[in-house]
Amino acid sequence: MTRYSGITALVTGASKGLGEAYARELARRGARLVLVARSGDALRRVADSVREEYGAEVTTEVADLAAPDGVSRLVAALDRRDIAIDLLVNNAGAGAVGPFLGSPQNRHIDSVELNIVALTRLSHALGGKMVARSSGGIINVASTAAFQAMPYLATYAATKAYVLSFTEALAEEFRGSGVRVMAAHPGPTTTSFFEGTTAALKPAFTDRPETVAARTLDAFAEGAVNAYPGRTGLRAITWATRILPRTTTTRVSGRLNRALGLDRAHDIGAPVPEPS
Template identity: 40%
Template sequence: MKTALITGASSGIGTAFAQELAMRQINLILVARSQNKLYQLAEKLQHQVPIKVDVIVQDLTEQQAAKKVYDTITEKGLNVDFLVNNAGVGDYGAFTQRELSRQAEMIQLNIVALVELTYLFLSEMQQRGTGNIINVASIAGFQPLPYLSVYAATKAFVLSFSEALWAENKGRNINILALCPGPTDSNFFEAADFPDSFTNKNNGSLTSAKEVVKDALKALENRKSNTVPGGLSNQFIVNSSRFLPRELLINVIEKKFRG
């Protein structure tokens, strides 16, 4: 049986990936810092389907966290066939009014841990001549977002990084995908400290995490470099910079996100 490593598996898109891959009879390695949630999810999935689920409790904002995860998996003698770099965090507000430490943690989690995990496991996939990697970016990666400046910049990095690796590895039987969801039914808005007014206004347009995952796996099977789930509204957002002057677009976004 194949094995999938999923970071940020304790909620939202990460949990949806775990549920869908379990249904496909793929063994799981679940990583997050929420110990209780991880073990509850692992127990539930193992009761539903005959798979093996390993749990690694690790805060990926810590230095060398990715290497600790890799070493733990190596010690268990496991090979990772699917890597889902889903762990990530946002932070809403004007840049200088938010804690610098929070911004640094965001870069560590959204970029550094993702790059390190990709490096470690992609190297093994290249040696075996097969593998799959999904890096969760965002529609925020297609243009700057005032009041989410660092978050959007990290997702622009993930998008560019993943598409470059897709091109490098497409002849090696290794599929690499940048998953770029829009607003999704998860705890993102609460964790990023969005105002209630903004969250309530956007609740009706949220895409389900399950839909995001199904779109991602279909795009991976079709060897796409990126995919944007969520319908025409998200397609309009990611393509708007092709038709509107950048300063005009950023001004419009600033008014929408000002809160």
């Protein structure tokens, strides 16, 4: 898949942030869209805007992919509408911010359900259809956090490590099938990831979602298995984590996150965690 014009692309988490940016960039390149998100109002707003700006054909599906039957209900809806997906963009993701014990257990479990379980289910359900047609592609949105353990983002980074390993394995399994699989590893991006928490990143240190989306699609068209759509220095950091001992990278990551105040981060209105 080197061109996007005329394909049907499904984007999860499409109601805001990076998912919305993927939707807009795919529409700009001529794709038909199936946009999926949990928030119906926000999803319809994005769909209407994309239709108006690009004249794109857009279908929306409201779905809670973290729910046990979320993916199966979505796939059934696609089958009822006789929609075949050419490109799956597994973008939906979530993560608890701050000390592990500072967030309720369900926040961590929800992250695992969405970032790992739903992504795996969708890749299996739609990937199987693609392989049967000998055509298609899957982009799994991971993160530069996938390359090392990250204290104060412990669950999130661990789920993204799964996405990295899973994607590289699928890319090899599907080689020669007509279906390509790629992981995208953005760094800090201007999205709502920290929304509702006391944590924040300075805009000067974040990438624009529009830039990340465009670079991701360029890399996929070029045949990459891993894409690094953020600023250049972040890719160098991922190389370093493959060379240095994991204990070293974990300690360095912990120091950096403490410097960012993530050891004190918590949901707005929740008790302030004790320093560790």
